[in-house]
Amino acid sequence: MPGNKLEVLDVIFYPRSVAVIGVTGSSDRVGYNLLQSLIHSGFQGEIYPVHPRLESLQGLPVYRSLEEVPEPVDLAVIGVNQYATVEVVEQCGKKGVKGVVCVAGGYREMGVEGKALEERLIAVARQYNMEVVGPNTLGLVNTRANLNATFYPLRLLRGKVSFITQSGGVGLTILHKAMDEGLGINKWVGVGNRSTLELSDYLEYLARDDSTAVIGVFVEGTDDARRLVRVAGEVARRKPVVFYKVGRSDAVDLAALTHTGSMAGSYQMYRQILQQFGLLVVDSALEMVAACKALAMAPIPRGNGVGVVTHTAGPSIVLLDELNLRGGVFPHFAGSTMDKVKEVLGQNPAVVLKNPLDAAGRGMQAAAFGRLVEAVLDDPRIDLLVAIYCLHLNWRGPTPELLAAQKRSGKPVVALYISTVEEVKKERESLHSRDIPVYTTPEEAAWGVSALLHYALQRGGNSR
Template sequence: MPARKQDVLDSIFYPHSVAVIGVTGSSDRVGYNLLQSIIHAGFQGRIYPVHPRLESLQGLPVYRSLEEIPEPVDLAVIGVNQLATLEVVEQCGRKGVKGVVCIAGGYKEMGEEGKALEERLVAAARQYEMEVVGPNTLGLINTRANLNVTFYPMQLPRGKVSFVTQSGGVGLTILHKAVDEGLGINKWVGVGNRSTLEISDYLEYLARDDSTAVIGVFVEGTDDARRLVQVAGEVARHKPVVFYKVGRSGAVSHAALTHTGSMAGSYQVYRQVLQQFGLLVVDSTLEMVAACKALAMAPIPRGNGVGVVTHTAGPSIVLLDEISLRGGVFPALAGSTMGRIKEVLGQNPPVVLKNPLDAAGQGMQAANLGPLMEAVLDDPCIDILVAVYCLHLNWRCPTVEILDARERSGKPVVALYISTGEKVKEERELLHSRDIPVYTTPEEAAWGVSALLHYALQRGGIRR
């Protein structure tokens, strides 16, 4: 990435000052919510609302124009219509603003007239060496800077996962699901029409961002698929990248074109090429969050050997099915491991001893699951363990035992607690704090494990 573009993106994600153009006194309007979002997130820099007639708003003095702002402005957020946005972008250029977020739609996604208007927008930005987030975007978020430049006021938990999304609605879906799952957010950006900043530009920026450990990308389509895939493949060599590419049905192309002005492109071609470059491709927002959660919390296993310890066979069968389809193997347990298992369950337990290991009724006692998990983790063919437990009123979850087993072995562990998220919230927070992701459905646990195995396989960790 050119140094100039890197510097401008730094100013966009880490501004010292933000101007909000188009603020209003009505909470029903986008401009009001843009300002409220910045204040509500706790942004510590200077905030300059701009409106020609208002004197104050939400506790801040309002400036009649950009020219009246007495100091330099790093980032301008523009909440006016598409025609007025063009004029404001030119004003920002004359002011020396480095980056602008253009919320309004009505550009190339609307046909030839809108395309011509967007070309004028790009020309104005290029004239003043500005970069544009959008237009037709929800905006961006950087929790590390307490910055929320969207018109959805919210506060998000800080974390290590950043998302780049071509849809504000899908991006919000991912955000809310991530919060439900106890996953911290680092950065989030809605790319909109990508007038000057492509998805690949954001990927290059996040690749250099020390606070981002995992990147999730939602893609409808792009005008430069070759560069996107090449950049993403290079980034994935250093930190995990997870792609959700929409477009399995032919109906998507027109919908994408009229949404962000992008042709969706062949889903199968995209998927095959992304996979050839070693990228993880998922098929839903749920799978996206499950994968990013595992990659952000658990270490990458050394190989693809999966062990399961449970007291209920059904979820382990789902795990077996989902993970096997994605390159995981469930090795037979060594004789020495079987011996240790029989020390816990007896020489003639009422179950067939194998991997996945179903301890049946005895496994409902956390004290029994502990030594079983340790035995399976010590097996030389096991690289990652899934501990499965169904929440019960009278029996405690094996959280302490999972922590001890993980500490003792050093191998990654994933917990599947069959429950509502709320009822295992405290257990989950404790396990998450120790790099053990917790899921409440077998499918999501399988997606998380499969994401870890994907990057294990990319590093050559393969068992047959």
């Protein structure tokens, strides 16, 4: 990426001032919500609403035009229609604005006339050395700067995961699921039609972003797949990248073309090439969040040896089934480990002692469960442990024991607490604060673990 794009993207994500052009006094209009999102997120820079007839809105003075704004503007968020957007972008160029978010659709995704209009937009942006987020986009978010430049007023938990999405709707699905899962967001951007900024440009920027530890990408299609895959492969050597590529059916091509103006392209070809470059490819928004959650919290294991401790066999069988297809290995426990297990369960327990380890009723006692977890983590063949426990009204969960065992061993621990999202929140807060990701379904736990194993193997972890 040229250095100038990198510098402009830094201004876009960390603006000192934002103009919102096309604000209205009606809460059912995009312009009103663009302004509310900035205020609601706690943005500390200057905010300049622009409308030719309003005097004030949401507690801020409104300027009749961009020219009347007395100070420099770093970022302009534009909420007018597609035709007026082109004129406003030119006004931004004359004002010295470096980055613009163009929300309106109606460009190349609409055919020949729309494509010509988008070419005019690009020409204006190039004339003034501006970069365009969009058009046809929901906008962008940077929690580090308390910046929400979308028309969805949200407050997000701050974290280490950044998302690049070619769809506002799928992007919101990922955001809401992340909120439900207690996963903190760093940056989020809807790329829209990618008029001047490609998916690979955002990837290169986030690769250099110290506050981003994991990158998730939802892609419909791109005009430069070769560069996208090459850049993503390079980035993945520095930090994990997770791809969700849509397009398993031929019907998606037309839908994608009329959505963001790109053909979806061959799903299998994309998947195979992405995997050849060492990238993790997922099949749903749920899997995307599960994978990013594990990668953002738990350390990458040294190898792919998985140990499981549970008091209920069913979820461990689901986990075993999923992970066996994804590079997971469940080694036999060492003799010393078996001795420690028998100290807890007795010399003749009513269960078969193996990995996954089903401790049955004895395992429902948190103290006993914790001793088993310690024993398995001490096993040199085990690189990562999954603790499966069904939360109960009258029995204490093993959260303190998991925290102590993880601290003692230093190996990654993943918790599968069978419960509702609401009931698990208190336990999850404690575990997440110490980098133990918590899931409530076996499938999501398996997706999280498989993401960790994927990058363990990419980085030379032993296959057992």
